[in-house]
Amino acid sequence: MPASKRAPGSFATARTKAPSSSGLPTAPPRHSSYARRTRSSARDAGYPTPAWLAVGVAKSGFPYHIQQYVPGRSPSRLTAEVAERLLPVLEQQRGLDIDPNHCWSRYARARLAGEWDHSRQAMADSGSRGRRFVEALDALVASFGQVELPSEDLVHGDFRLDNVLFRSGRVAAVIDIEALGSGTRAFDYATLLTVDDIDRAGWNLTRATGEQVAGPGVLAHCFALAALDLADFVRQRNPGRLPLIIGPLTDRTVALLP
Numbered sequence: 001m002p003a004s005k006r007a008p009g010s011f012a013t014a015r016t017k018a019p020s021s022s023g024l025p026t027a028p029p030r031h032s033s034y035a036r037r038t039r040s041s042a043r044d045a046g047y048p049t050p051a052w053l054a055v056g057v058a059k060s061g062f063p064y065h066i067q068q069y070v071p072g073r074s075p076s077r078l079t080a081e082v083a084e085r086l087l088p089v090l091e092q093q094r095g096l097d098i099d100p101n102h103c104w105s106r107y108a109r110a111r112l113a114g115e116w117d118h119s120r121q122a123m124a125d126s127g128s129r130g131r132r133f134v135e136a137l138d139a140l141v142a143s144f145g146q147v148e149l150p151s152e153d154l155v156h157g158d159f160r161l162d163n164v165l166f167r168s169g170r171v172a173a174v175i176d177i178e179a180l181g182s183g184t185r186a187f188d189y190a191t192l193l194t195v196d197d198i199d200r201a202g203w204n205l206t207r208a209t210g211e212q213v214a215g216p217g218v219l220a221h222c223f224a225l226a227a228l229d230l231a232d233f234v235r236q237r238n239p240g241r242l243p244l245i246i247g248p249l250t251d252r253t254v255a256l257l258p
Contacts, residue, residue, distance in 0.1 A: 039177060041098045042154060048089065049174045065178075072165030072172040078192065080201035085171050086164060086192065087209050093154035093185040104157060104183030105149035108225050112141065116225065119232040126235060129246045133231065136253040137224045143258055144217035150184040157181060159188035161195050186213040190222035193252060194230050196245065207256070220256045227253060 039052055050068040057063050075082045120137070123130045156163070157179030165173040189210030193203065210219045227249045234242050 038099045038180065042096065042177075042180065045092070045096050045098075047092055047096070047154065047174065048171055049177050067175070070165055070167075070173040070175075072167040074162050074164060075166055076161065076197060078161060078195050078198040078202040078206065080199070080205050082161075082166075083192075083202045083205045083209075085166070085169070087206065089164075089171055089174060090159070090185050090188055090192075090209075093156070093188065095152055096154035097152045097182045098154060099181045100151070102179075102181030103151055104155040104181050104187050105151040106183070108149055108183070108187065108222060111225055112221060116228060119228055123228065123231060123235065126242065129243065129250070130231075130235075133246050133250045133253070134228075136250050137228055140220050140253050140256055141224050144220050147215070147217040147221050149186075149218055149221065150214050151182055153183060153185040155181050155183040155185060156188050156191075159191045161192075184214055184218060184222070186210055186218045187222045187226065189213065190219055190226045193223055194227050194249065196248075203252075203255075216256075216258065223256055224253065 039049065043049060043051060050070050052065050052067055054066040055064070078086075120134050124134045156174065156177060158176055159174075163174060163176040164171060165175065189206060192206055193210070198206075207219070213219065231242065231246060231249055234245060
């Protein structure tokens with residue numbers, strides 16, 4: 001996971017990213033003039049992400065980028081009020097295919113076709129709760145059969161509350177955009193449905209709007225993958241937290257069954 005560092009009184013945010021050893025997808029090299037152009041294209045289209053001011057690689061070998069400083073706070077809970085502010089941002093991603101070479105739908109198709117088997121087995125082996133979670137995921141994917149994941153939208157790739165800054169009740173910035181690519185924006189709706197704290201109204205609004213993107217089956221497939229990747233990441237990096245999230249993720253998986 002990226003670590004952000006904000007110096008008091010500074011005008012920029014420096015972000016570094018460690019190599020990923022989790023089940024989460026790793027973005028292709030982004031710290032280049034091409035990466036900056038794709039993000040500039042998103043900004044030019046109205047996507048509210050801070051400008052990249054500089055990119056490079058530290059002596060330690062970690063790539064970094066420095067973004068324009070934007071003050072704000074991340075919401076702690078996905079309520080209907082928060083969702084009403086966030087969902088228009090996701091809808092800005094419609095048809096904004098700025099990086100076909102980095103396709104989240106292609107990644108999802110490959111994972112669901114068998115590449116997620118290792119993560120599924122590791123989760124099932126983690127205990128009875130893990131087995132129930134995997135069984136629920138399998139049932140959800142099977143219930144919709146084969147679905148076609150569109151590839152014409154902008155996809156953030158990690159659209160969580162921590163990566164959105166609010167100011168004066170409005171979205172001020174979307175950050176942590178290293179994995180920005182193309183695919184279906186349903187993936188970002190699905191990711192938002194995996195946040196730790198979400199109330200029923202926030203869930204219902206986000207789910208209903210996400211299902212309108214490309215149908216309930218696409219949202220369900222994207223949720224299954226986002227939920228498994230999150231749980232597997234926590235299993236590897238912070239196993240003590242896994243019991244806190246596995247139950248709610250299982251319940252949400254079952255709730256998406258037709």
